[in-house]
Amino acid sequence: MGYHLLALTAVCGEFPAGLMGRLPGSESYKSTVIWMLKKEKLLRTYYQDGLRGYRLGRRAKRLLLEEEPERFAFHLTGKGDTNMLKSEVRRRLRLHRIAGSYVAMGNAGVAVFRDEKPHVFAEGEARAPCPEGAAFYSSREVKEMGIDTVKIRSSRMTGVLLAPSGVFLVYNGGPCGAKWDYRAEQRAQTFLKMVLCCQRLPDRYGGMEVSGLLFGDGLEPFSSILTDGDSQTRCFFLLDGNYGHFYYLTNDHHGDVLLRLLCDAGRNAELDRILMQGLHERDGGLTVENDAMDENGDPVLFGYFLDIPRINRFCTALQLQDRRGTIICFDFQKEALSHLCGGQVELSAISFEKFERRFFP
Structure with missing residues (x-):
């Protein structure tokens, strides 16, 4: 210790x-x-x-x-x-947010120390070896590439998570939520997609989209993103189509376990397979985003990762089309989602305790 x-x-x-x-x-x-x-x-x-x-x-x-x-x-x-x-508060707060990301990654079994992972962002490297499992690189490690990283200087990301399941730009808003610089975050996403998916790790990530991952203290920041419009949280960055997926995880044990699941495509697929029991296959032609269809022909979304843009697209489409649908989430997420989705969305809760006991005993 x-x-x-x-x-x-x-x-x-x-x-x-x-x-x-x-x-x-x-x-x-x-x-x-x-x-x-x-x-x-x-x-x-x-x-x-x-x-x-x-x-x-x-x-x-x-x-x-x-x-x-x-x-x-x-x-x-x-x-x-x-x-x-x-000693400046601003710089210390940033170190604290990065520390929160390190702790979450370590608790989820992600490699964080430099002797445990390949130096993907080393300056001058055309191609880089892939991490064997999941690995986290702090924003300072990303900037090891040199002058080109001036393009991401103003980004609020704490680092990049490279996992078998994908590339994730990591942010930690703490108790207050993150403040977004729209252009800076857009540049960071574009730059890192080019570097990782096209140049350095195309064998693993070629053709894939870069996703986002936001940590926060509790679920209130998540609720604020989806309810406050473009006011304090500047949430339009997350909702206007820049990201297909931008996940929200809490800075606690729940978040640590879900991060392990996010990095493990096999366990993730197994959970989805279990959730599909009693449901019908997804309808790819439906204008409402869905992972499955229920017996009434209504769309079902697997929302347990709190994928911000996906949940927003689902709820918005239901409202516009005056349809009903279901979001499947964990029990600790249900209250936060109930304030967002209105009467058109039914919430079906999974026991987090039973899930953890089965998947991560």
């Missing part, structure tokens, strides 16, 4: 104190680990402007660089934000 916390702090720059609850172990055990690391001057608390986080001590930096330079040199040398730490 002690090493794991130091390693995460090294790659994040500053590890938010509030994220300790997302790491394995009891609260008393983790408190003891932090106390011991601070006593050994390996970790220190940094508190300013209401933000509390943990930063590496000089001794910890030296030990990590000496023992595992391949894993930590990128993060603990040079002038990057993870090494040259700042």
Whole structure:
């Protein structure tokens, strides 16, 4: 546990104190680990402007660089934000959001450390080896490509997830939701599709679309995106057709498990097969998006990933055509969806507990 916390702090720059609850172990055990690391001057608390986080001590930096330079040199040398730490709230909040993405990825079994994954974004590489499984690359690792990444400088993404199931630009809005710069995010999507799907990893991702993945604290930010119009959340970026798929996962255990499912095409297909029992095959010619049709000929959408544009297209089409339909979701998502879909949509809930017990025992 002690090493794991130091390693995460090294790659994040500053590890938010509030994220300790997302790491394995009891609260008393983790408190003891932090106390011991601070006593050994390996970790220190940094508190300013209401933000509390943990930063590496000089001794910890030296030990990590000496023992595992391949894993930590990128993060603990040079002038990057993870090494040259700042005190500005804006920069610290960004480090905290990136840390949240790292924790979710690690909890889902995604490779996050540099010695566990190929350097897909290394400067000058024409082709790159594919990660064996799923791998997460922080926005700073993406910018390792050099001058070309000036095109994505203003993007709010925390990184890129490369999984057997696809390419995902990752964002973490925390409790407040993300603020979108329409043009910057559009450039990031276009640029990374060209780099990954056409140039560096065409054997795996050629012909595929780039998807989005947004983490948030609870389901309120998800609801806001679909109900607030173009006001505070600038949700038009997610709803106007830029992305075919943009998934919303919560920053908690639910999100960690669903991230594992998102990365595992086999388990995902198995879940869909189970959900198809009692339903008819999808109608590809229907103007309402659907994954299946029920016995009454009404469309059914598998909405358990909270795919923002897809749910929006489904509900909008039902309203325009004055039809009824069903969204299948997990029980913890049902309340949030019930406020969005109106009386034309019936919600069918899956027990998350039973799902996890079967798919990820």
